[in-house]
Amino acid sequence: MSDVAHAHGHDEHGHHAHPTGLMRWLTTTNHKDIGTLYLIFALVMLFAAGSMALLIRAELFKPGLQLLHPDFFNQLTTMHGLIMIFGVIMPAFSGFANWQVPLMLGAPDMAFPRMNNWAFWLLPVAGILLMGSFLLPGGAVAGGWTMYPPLYIQGGISYDLTILAVHIMGLSSIMGSINIITTILNMRAPGMTLMKMPLFCWTWLITAYLLIATMPVLAGAVTMLLTDRNFGTHFFNAAGGGDPVMFQHIFWFFAHPEVYILILPAFGIVSQVIPTFARKPLFGYASMVYATASIAILSFIVWAHHMFTVGMPAAAQLFFMFSTMLIAVPTGVKVFNWVATMWRGSMTFETPMLFAIAFVCLFTIGGFSGLVLAIAPVDIQLHDTYYVVAHFHYVLVSGALFSIFAGIYYWLPKWTGHMYDETLGKWHFWLSVIGMNIVFFPMHFLGLAGMPRRIPDYALQFTEFNQIATVGAFIFGFSQLIFLAVVLKTVKGGAKATSKVWEGAEGLEWTVPSPAPYHTFETAPVVK
Amino acid sequence: MDEPVRETAGAYVFHSRPRCALSQGQERRVFWTLAAGAFGIALGFSALGYWLVLPFAGLEVGLLAWAFDALRAREGNYETLTIEGDAVVLEWRKEDGCGRRELNRRWVRIESDCSAPGRHCRISVCSHGCGTEVGQYLNDEARLQLAATLRSRLQV
Missing domain, CATH: 1.20.5 (Single alpha-helices involved in coiled-coils or other helix-helix interfaces)
Structure with a gap:
């Protein structure tokens, strides 16, 4: 990409025919188009995986088997997890990165636009492989999103397809990460030093580093599963002398940093939204950057807290317990800084700010339940119970997903040129936040009482809390239709948005008109 | 960082270089x-x-x-295209060295080898059977836009 300067005598913009229809979207190398594609893909997948969640909750409304065959139930829980992680949260954050990183840095586009196009278009291929596996003999994968052997060694053809899909999504992530790292480091506008970058760029830079470090591990692990399945190797096959527990070590060495890959960009979005609506600069910018980096580094030395029950020496349990607890320190710094930013600010409570505040409060609950699970003796009791389900949904729904909603409401006027419907936005917020708590809060009690996860049937004493959770799930699920309506309505029309949509907004993206023109910052801005 | 763009009245100057924030x-x-x-x-x-x-x-x-x-x-590459009066001047620096070409506006035509972005579009300033590629540091959309702008600028 380039710095371009034009000196013009008169109208300089020649008109050329942009491809339209499908070809425009297939061939585009524009970061805004690709950002939009990522976000649309994530939205479609959100409704697909969300529908699976509603089926799961409908089955769990009463003890006994109601609607689903147990094997299909297992397929739904597995695919719900895989799609929400790889098809919703990660692509949504990539969409934000594509839209916002060049705008925030004053760059005309991503560093490698064609690679950017490829990175996106690999995703629908993987999505089709995953969703299509429901139609195969034996159905989709049912061994859990964690892909543990021996189930993943023994399953049918859909397991091979899922491994292929994971490879494709991994390749897409690597291409996206290389693009983001090179864009952030090499394409900043003059004067935009690293410590002047918006925090969203910092969190994505660190996320991209994590992806680069961990993706080969995932690729290697699933390839070894594939060779165990098809080529007679015994990496993880106990029958041939392999070690299935080692798969868990390798998988979680990837998947714990993956948890932070799913949450660090959320930190970035919230760190943009809160200062805007508190009308104050972010408190402790430098400490936020260092805290993000610390979380990323610590994420490599905590993986075994996911597997305390496999049997490990007490010294190892202590190490992983304390290293996990250590993560609470930089995370606490972040929560403190968000609260301090709001402290004595001139706050207003538009929908993005409401979602950001809900994020701070509810993510903190998820963080605390994570601390509970970090304590090895407690985790041995709670492992594979609904307490764990409650914990990670507080982190990923009220954490990652709510930050995505905050970001969408925050930047949608910049992207579309129209203000969203604030009333509908607030309905969406309140129904989501109430629904989400009704679904997931009772799961703490279910887990403490001993209800195991990933089962279609349960003992009678768990009935009431499950019924409450199911009602909450349907409130939460159907309230997302309001979100869809808000987005469609805003794309279609609405009050015109100004360049600086929000009074307290700071940053280069607010210096360009709304909607952001197709080409921005072809002449590099100078940041002072 | 940025090279200055010299303007003279009525001249069109296109200057482009890759963005390089890292040494x-x-x-x-x-x-x-x-x-x-x-x-x-x-x-x-x-x-x-x-x-x-x-x-x-x-x-x-x-x-x-x-x-x-x-x-x-x-790094260090640039390209400049100036249209002033009847003169079209191309100057560039690439990995393989520097270059300069001065053309008569009336004989210049702009050629592009595709109409849609995403297919590694190339645009060239051609005269007397010889073409010089421009817009190498732009994305495909901006390159096509540049081609359209140059065509309208070169109309006599």
């Missing part, structure tokens, strides 16, 4: 940090017998090396 030394440090992380982890697992992580780390680092090499190759 060569910084690029090298970033690359080796990333490569060391990926290879270090892969070698650790290989030492335990799970060697299939290693080829994927190799492929990834290869892709990274290509990306950083592409960035490095662009």
Whole structure:
């Protein structure tokens, strides 16, 4: 990409025919188009995986088997997890990165636009492989999103397809990460030093580093599963002398940093939204950057807290317990800084700010339940119970997903040129936040009482809390239709948005008109 | 960082160069940090017998090396196209050296080899059977837009 300067005598913009229809979207190398594609893909997948969640909750409304065959139930829980992680949260954050990183840095586009196009278009291929596996003999994968052997060694053809899909999504992530790292480091506008970058760029830079470090591990692990399945190797096959527990070590060495890959960009979005609506600069910018980096580094030395029950020496349990607890320190710094930013600010409570505040409060609950699970003796009791389900949904729904909603409401006027419907936005917020708590809060009690996860049937004493959770799930699920309506309505029309949509907004993206023109910052801005 | 654009009344000047916020030394440090992380982890697992992580780390680092090499190759490059009166002046610096070409506006035509972005579009300023590529540091959409702008500018 380039710095371009034009000196013009008169109208300089020649008109050329942009491809339209499908070809425009297939061939585009524009970061805004690709950002939009990522976000649309994530939205479609959100409704697909969300529908699976509603089926799961409908089955769990009463003890006994109601609607689903147990094997299909297992397929739904597995695919719900895989799609929400790889098809919703990660692509949504990539969409934000594509839209916002060049705008925030004053760059005309991503560093490698064609690679950017490829990175996106690999995703629908993987999505089709995953969703299509429901139609195969034996159905989709049912061994859990964690892909543990021996189930993943023994399953049918859909397991091979899922491994292929994971490879494709991994390749897409690597291409996206290389693009983001090179864009952030090499394409900043003059004067935009690293410590002047918006925090969203910092969190994505660190996320991209994590992806680069961990993706080969995932690729290697699933390839070894594939060779165990098809080529007679015994990496993880106990029958041939392999070690299935080692798969868990390798998988979680990837998947714990993956948890932070799913949450660090959320930190970035919230760190943009809160200062805007508190009308104050972010408190402790430098400490936020260092805290993000610390979380990323610590994420490599905590993986075994996911597997305390496999049997490990007490010294190892202590190490992983304390290293996990250590993560609470930089995370606490972040929560403190968000609260301090709001402290004595001139706050207003538009929908993005409401979602950001809900994020701070509810993510903190998820963080605390994570601390509970970090304590090895407690985790041995709670492992594979609904307490764990409650914990990670507080982190990923009220954490990652709510930050995505905050970001969408925050930047949608910049992207579309129209203000969203604030009333509908607030309905969406309140129904989501109430629904989400009704679904997931009772799961703490279910887990403490001993209800195991990933089962279609349960003992009678768990009935009431499950019924409450199911009602909450349907409130939460159907309230997302309001979100869809808000987005469609805003794309279609609405009050015109100004360049600086929000009074307290700071940053280069607010210096360009709304909607952001197709080409921005072809002449590099100078940041002072 | 930015090279100045000299303006004279009525002249059209297009100046473009790749955006390079990183020095060569910084690029090298970033690359080796990333490569060391990926290879270090892969070698650790290989030492335990799970060697299939290693080829994927190799492929990834290869892709990274290509990306950083592409960035490095662009440093110091620029291209300038000036249309003033009847003169069209092209000046450039690429990996293989500098160049300058002065053409008569009336004989110049703009050629592009595709109409849609995403297909590595190229646009050339042609005269007397010889073409010079311009807009190399733009994305495909901006390149096509430049072609349209130049065509309208060159109309006599």
